[in-house]
Amino acid sequence: xxxxxxxxxxxxxxxxxxxEGAFESQGASIVGMFLGGITLWMLFQRAQQDIAISYxxxxxxxxxxxxxxSPMTNAEFIIASILVGMIKxxxxxxxxxxxxxxxxxxxxxxxxxxxIPFTALLLVFAWALGLFITGIVFRFGTDAQVLAxxxxxxxxxxxxVFYPLSILPTWIHPIALAFPLTHIFEGMREVLxxxxxxxxxxxxxxxLDAMYLLFGAWFFGKMFSHVKTKGLxxxxx
Amino acid sequence: MLFKRFYDTILFxxxxxxxxxxxxxxxxEALKGISFVIEKGEILGFLGPNGAGKTTTxxxxxxxxxxxxxxxxxxxxxxxxNRETVLQRxxxxxxxxxxxxxxxxxxxxxxxAMLYGIQGTERISKLLKEFEAEDLKGKKAVTLSSxxxxxxxxxxxxxxxxxxxxxxxPTSSLDPDIAEKxxxxxxxxxxxxxxxxxxxSHNMAEIEKxxxxxxxxxxxEIVANDTPEKLTRLIPNHQLRVTFEGEPKDAAVFLxxxxxxxxxxxxxxxxxxxxxxxxxxxxxxxxxxxxxxxIDIEEPDLEDVFLKIARESSAKK
Numbered sequence: 001x002x003x004x005x006x007x008x009x010x011x012x013x014x015x016x017x018x019x020e021g022a023f024e025s026q027g028a029s030i031v032g033m034f035l036g037g038i039t040l041w042m043l044f045q046r047a048q049q050d051i052a053i054s055y056x057x058x059x060x061x062x063x064x065x066x067x068x069x070s071p072m073t074n075a076e077f078i079i080a081s082i083l084v085g086m087i088k089x090x091x092x093x094x095x096x097x098x099x100x101x102x103x104x105x106x107x108x109x110x111x112x113x114x115x116i117p118f119t120a121l122l123l124v125f126a127w128a129l130g131l132f133i134t135g136i137v138f139r140f141g142t143d144a145q146v147l148a149x150x151x152x153x154x155x156x157x158x159x160x161v162f163y164p165l166s167i168l169p170t171w172i173h174p175i176a177l178a179f180p181l182t183h184i185f186e187g188m189r190e191v192l193x194x195x196x197x198x199x200x201x202x203x204x205x206x207x208l209d210a211m212y213l214l215f216g217a218w219f220f221g222k223m224f225s226h227v228k229t230k231g232l233x234x235x236x237x
Numbered sequence: 238m239l240f241k242r243f244y245d246t247i248l249f250x251x252x253x254x255x256x257x258x259x260x261x262x263x264x265x266e267a268l269k270g271i272s273f274v275i276e277k278g279e280i281l282g283f284l285g286p287n288g289a290g291k292t293t294t295x296x297x298x299x300x301x302x303x304x305x306x307x308x309x310x311x312x313x314x315x316x317x318x319n320r321e322t323v324l325q326r327x328x329x330x331x332x333x334x335x336x337x338x339x340x341x342x343x344x345x346x347x348x349x350a351m352l353y354g355i356q357g358t359e360r361i362s363k364l365l366k367e368f369e370a371e372d373l374k375g376k377k378a379v380t381l382s383s384x385x386x387x388x389x390x391x392x393x394x395x396x397x398x399x400x401x402x403x404x405x406x407p408t409s410s411l412d413p414d415i416a417e418k419x420x421x422x423x424x425x426x427x428x429x430x431x432x433x434x435x436x437x438s439h440n441m442a443e444i445e446k447x448x449x450x451x452x453x454x455x456x457x458e459i460v461a462n463d464t465p466e467k468l469t470r471l472i473p474n475h476q477l478r479v480t481f482e483g484e485p486k487d488a489a490v491f492l493x494x495x496x497x498x499x500x501x502x503x504x505x506x507x508x509x510x511x512x513x514x515x516x517x518x519x520x521x522x523x524x525x526x527x528x529x530x531x532i533d534i535e536e537p538d539l540e541d542v543f544l545k546i547a548r549e550s551s552a553k554k
Contacts (some may be wrong), residue, residue: 061338061379066393069299069329070352071321231262231293231302234333 001151001183009157012115017163032192035106037185041094044122044181045152049132052077052086052137052148059236068233074224084128089123114191114209117202118184124209125180131216135223141236160185161230180205245468247535250313251276252401252433253298258307260457262438269457270307275401282448282465283437284543291437291455295405298435312400325353330394331405335363335386338379342370343388345378346396353397364392368422384415391422395430402426402434408443420447441539446541453546460546465539472545477508477515482528492530495521504530512536 018030054077058064067077096154100106109115118164129168133151136144158172159181188199227233251274260268270291276283283291293443296302298309300320309316311323336345346361355361365371370388373381381389387407388553394402404423408416420443426432438444444451445465453461453468461468481504488501492508497518510518515534522529 027491057339058337062333062335063337065299065331065334066336066349067352068301069324070349070353071324072352090517177326225303228301228303231260231267231296233301234292234296 002154003120006153006157010162011159013167015144017167026206029106029192031104031106032110033189034162034175035104036111036188036192037080037110039093039100039108040118040122040185040188041161042096043119046092047082047085047089047126048130048133048152049148049149050088051081051127052133054084055137056083056145056148064236065234074220078131079129083129085127086123089119093119096209108186111188111191114174114187114197118188120203121180121205121209122184124213125184126206128209128212129215131213131220135216135220137222138223138227138236141232155179158182164189164205175206178208180208181210218234241263251310252279252312253435254308254310255294255298255312256308258294258297258309259305260290260297260302261305262268266457268304268307271454271457271459273452273459274552275435277433278427278431279317279401279546280427280434280436282444283435284439284441284451284453284539285446285454286439286547288456290457291454292405295329295403295435296520298327298403300324325397327397327401328394328397328399328405329403330390330407332387332409332411333405334390336378336381336389336393338377339534340378341374341380342376342378343374345389346393349393350396354404355396355470358462360396361392363394368392369540382410382522384418385485387411387415387419388422391419391426395426398430399432402432404434404436406438407436409439416443423447441543443538453543455547456533459551468539468542469537472541474509474510475512475515475535476535477506477510477518478526478531478533478535479506479508479519479522479529480504481506485527488527491522491525491527 055064058067095203097108100108111118129152131148133144136147158168158176159179160168160176161181165173165182165186183201183205187198187205190196190198190201227236253275255274256267256272258272259266259270268289271290273281283294285291289546291376293302297304298311298316300316311319312326314323316323336342337348340348342365343361346365347358350358350361362371365374366386368391370385373385375384375390378386378389392534405422408419411419423434423436424447427434436444436447448465451461451462451465452459461471466507477499481488484504485506486500488506491497492499492501492550495518497508497510499506499510501507504524508518519529521533
């Protein structure tokens, strides 16, 4: 039921957005809105998956014990995963940027300087979510691996990736605004429509990012400690 | 005086010192306060049935399990306060741990070398050559046979030139010939490098062959701790099998008359006796005119000792 519900929600809100023609009044191209949205979304998803999948790959190959009996620390592993993830993010950005430019004449770099803080804030939330999901994978093993691939999609309908927040029912707004992604995608649309950097959206996203990152790191630490207490690390599979 | 202290503390300091180590999983007490040491160059065997606490102990030493109580000193340091320092000086291998399947042997070893801060690739090349695994370096780890994987895992375990090697059932799941090869490799490593080892196994014969000292664990407690020779002396009885030419007449009467514990079946006399009694028993058999075709004396081994200890410890409970 998960995928049909998520897909229907995203397409339902997209359809509403198109039907209302709200994008025309904002002075931005619909192509830019969608391609900008999907490009940033892919960067987020890539970065989020990389941390959890780094651990999953070691669990799948039953080599995670070899890592943790070495002097390597958790911080080193996470930083290494983030660095590798950033290389993948840059490659993804370049490929998607080139494809958008060649096929649809949309230049993601029209976001200009604001692309840097938006992308950075997007990545920080991705790492926070990655840490949280890795904590769950540590606790429940590969039974929870679907979260590494699918958890981000549960956010997709509510964080205004392809349509503005105003399209969503008002009762969802407080939930949507509790995620930095909503502020980032709303900000991106404002840049595309007006060319102005929405500082308030950036500050909101930064504040929420800091909160989620702290929570993600705390949760990961708590789960890792639980796994060591219960002796589950060698049994992860 | 200063020299003596240095001599005592550095040269005679145990590689590993475990004091009152305790671990429970909910209501199950996996370790009930065990204490032991491993001296430099010693191979200590950990024997015990499933659930005895062998793997839990090893995993606590490797710091992938947190104990409830107790002290672990590695190389004279508090292991838990100096995690990175002590793990840098030890290594581990097990039949149940694998390499990164999608990487080649060479890439795997490069990753582990980096984790231990080893610069360059000379050490990897040297070890691969030493363990005749050079031809495997381009192979994906997932394609290795169990024998090949075992060799590569040993190379991995020696990358950081460890002073202590923890081996958790290193030969289980291996074919007998590969298991034998593994034992030979480990003996060679011990002979040439004087590495201290902690060796766990279900296989009593293997422990007897490999270890200079053995600890028996039963239900999370150390029930014996001694050399294999001294432990087998705990079982005075040997099994003596005497096979006769034809049916031995009145053998049962003979046993009863001389107060010997045994029974007769298929031309064979099965006798349980202490080592010192055996010559006298054989003399009496010859004296009684029995024509003996074959004599077989089975000495007690660690398995007998383990069974005896396990029986005694369960009787105490």
